[in-house]
Amino acid sequence: MSVFLLPENENHFPPVDQADPDGLLAVGGDLSVERLLTAYREGIFPWFGEMDPLLWWAPDPRFVLFPGELKVAKSMRPYFNQGKFTVTLDNRFEEVMRSCADIRSDSGTWITDEMVDAYTALHSLGYAHSVEVWESGELVGGLYGVSIGKLFFGESMFAKVSNASKYGFITLVRLLEQKGFRLIDCQQETAHLGSLGARPIARDVFSGILKENETEDTLLGSWSSLLD
Numbered sequence: 723m724s725v726f727l728l729p730e731n732e733n734h735f736p737p738v739d740q741a742d743p744d745g746l747l748a749v750g751g752d753l754s755v756e757r758l759l760t761a762y763r764e765g766i767f768p769w770f771g772e773m774d775p776l777l778w779w780a781p782d783p784r785f786v787l788f789p790g791e792l793k794v795a796k797s798m799r800p801y802f803n804q805g806k807f808t809v810t811l812d813n814r815f816e817e818v819m820r821s822c823a824d825i826r827s828d829s830g831t832w833i834t835d836e837m838v839d840a841y842t843a844l845h846s847l848g849y850a851h852s853v854e855v856w857e858s859g860e861l862v863g864g865l866y867g868v869s870i871g872k873l874f875f876g877e878s879m880f881a882k883v884s885n886a887s888k889y890g891f892i893t894l895v896r897l898l899e900q901k902g903f904r905l906i907d908c909q910q911e912t913a914h915l916g917s918l919g920a921r922p923i924a925r926d927v928f929s930g931i932l933k934e935n936e937t938e939d940t941l942l943g944s945w946s947s948l949l950d
Contacts, residue, residue: 725749728778733760738780738925745781752776753840755847762868762875765925765932767909769832782925785915787906789899793919794892801889807863808856809893811945815845815852818864822878833878841877844868848942855881855890863887865894867907871938873931874898875907891918897948901941905931 726736728751741747747766751757753776761767761778770777794802801807819841823833844850849870855863863886865879874894881887895906895918908915911922 728776733757735761735764735766735778738765738929741780741782745779746777747780748778749775751778753836755840755843758840758844758868759849759870762870763932763936765928767875767877768837769909771832772834779909780925781910783922784925784928785908785911785920785922786928787895787908787915787918787920789895789903789906791919791921792892792895792899793917795917798885798888798892801885802892806857807886807889809890809949810854810856811894811948812845812851813854813946814861814864815850815866816842817861818852818854818866818880819878821861821864821882822866822880825880841866841868848944849940851945853890853894855886857883857886863890865890870940871935872902872904873907873935874903874905876909888914888918893949901948904935 725742725746726740726748728734728748730751733756735748738747753768765784766778766780768776769779816838819833819838841850850866850868852866853864854861862883863879863881865876865887867874867876879887879891898906908920
């Protein structure tokens with residue numbers, strides 16, 4: 723199976739069922755706002771190493787979390803009962819992205835300066851959002867992703883102290899459920915997200931959800947006041 727080479731001057735992707743067995747669908751293109759939004763709407767995301775060309779993925783199965791299936795371990799309940807952390811939204815977007823990159827710097831990261839610039843542009847247009855987790859005035863955890871319609875496409879998270887990112891993720895999922903969000907895309911399976919209730923679904927099922935999402939309004943702009 724060959725991998726599609728993206729044209730330079732148009733935001734076009736092949737059907738996701740043409741991805742190879744690992745989920746690799748296409749190579750090349752750019753990280754323009756238009757191409758990124760097209761990709762997410764079709765269930766495609768960029769992921770590549772610092773020395774790689776731009777690689778675009780649509781894995782099968784897809785790892786997702788339905789908000790109503792969120793699992794909160796008993797060990798996390800005291801954190802919320804005691805207000806262990808403070809959570810903000812869209813307060814330090816670029817810092818959250820760079821912190822996600824720093825956590826992975828020893829093993830290599832796909833969150834390059836090019837990626838930071840691209841997602842910061844999405845953030846400035848109200849599509850990309852960050853969750854910040856604070857302890858004693860210090861940023862100790864967080865995550866970021868892209869919101870389109872009633873879907874949130876999670877990209878990466880970090881924690882400098884135990885359970886900080888989990889606290890932020892749980893807070894976000896609870897909020898999105900209140901706002902009528904249908905699904906949080908986790909992309910690839912991890913034990914961490916699995917413990918929170920995420921599970922795999924077939925790519926064609928995911929594509930069906932994306933199709934239904936096309937008629938939903940996007941909660942654009944800063945989310946900074948949503949937790950007030």
